[in-house]
Amino acid sequence: MYRILPLLTEAEVAECRRIAAASHFVDGRISNPHNKAKNNQQLHEPNAGQASAQLILQAFGRSEEFREFAFPQKITPPLLTKYQPGMYYGAHADAAFLNLGNAVVRSDLSCTVFLNDPGSYEGGALHIRLGDASIRFKLQPGEAIIYPSDTFHEVERVTSGERLVAIAFIQSRIPDPFRRNLLFDLNEVAALEGLTMQPENFSRLQLVQSNLLRYWSDKP
Template identity: 50%
Template structure:
């Protein structure tokens, strides 16, 4: 499953992140992914600005209810502010299964792109996710996030005009199995949509199913 979540960042956060990007020194994106010859982008190289931008994006994601019930996040890599100028791209790849995280390795279950540029600010630069024999091209407005399985083949098309500014992160879910995660997410969506119309006994039974499946399937801390 992949999903576009609108308004993860508010306008103040978007402007602060754009300001960080405007004054930051960017370095070759391959520094964050050695051995990735298909990667042609730039990432923030200033540690202080990198940490501040990562905190803004991480806080915004964790406070967003739609993100939490989609991803069931257990841990997250610090989001990396990433720039694609004209001529830049990221070729077809799959994200690494495990990534270095303080104190342990993080299993990448979900990948997340948070958009800081408006679609009108650049041409090209679509996130392309391969689903079986089909490809889905994804763009989103500033402040939105696209979440998709890290197991998929995906790429970023070449930017032909302007600048594509995003923040990238990877999430270890409490529910490692993607099908179980999707089923529990759907149950929670049903509860949110239909719950107000249910009688209290039916709604309580639905909550019991949700919580006991979560208890059975989720990884402990």
């Protein structure tokens, strides 16, 4: 249902922090004035936003683990957001569709990229409810968590320090989460065990992988 993966290098984390420190942030409700649950700040300088977004998108592009888990079709430009003492994002589910100029992105998966040390701030955990489970995350700098956008989740109140993250939303080629997770598991087994199989059987397994992707995925 979710995946934690290493995404950014130390140099990329440092560059995101540098951009954040040198840039102007505004009330996060600027993008949704009626959202009473939202109490954070987001980057509001186009050039800085483009630079940080491009850096993180390039990291997504080189991550094989990300591609195999998310089957990404579209990704929103990652947005730097920060939480200072007293700030939070109350329990919510992400919007189903996001407008990006002339394009629309369906939010199948949400992603949070952590950018500062979890010991540098108190509170601020990403709290996700998955069925009956309730899980909290404060990851290391450069690590990302990907989870279903239709889950109830929140950012708990920061009590000291500053929480700096980037957020993005992903439209998957396989919108159904059951099928997406099943194909991910099948691909992982093929990667781990494929070389030990008889060549003919491995070829048959690869045919199954390709056909499931062909018939389950959104058409290009």
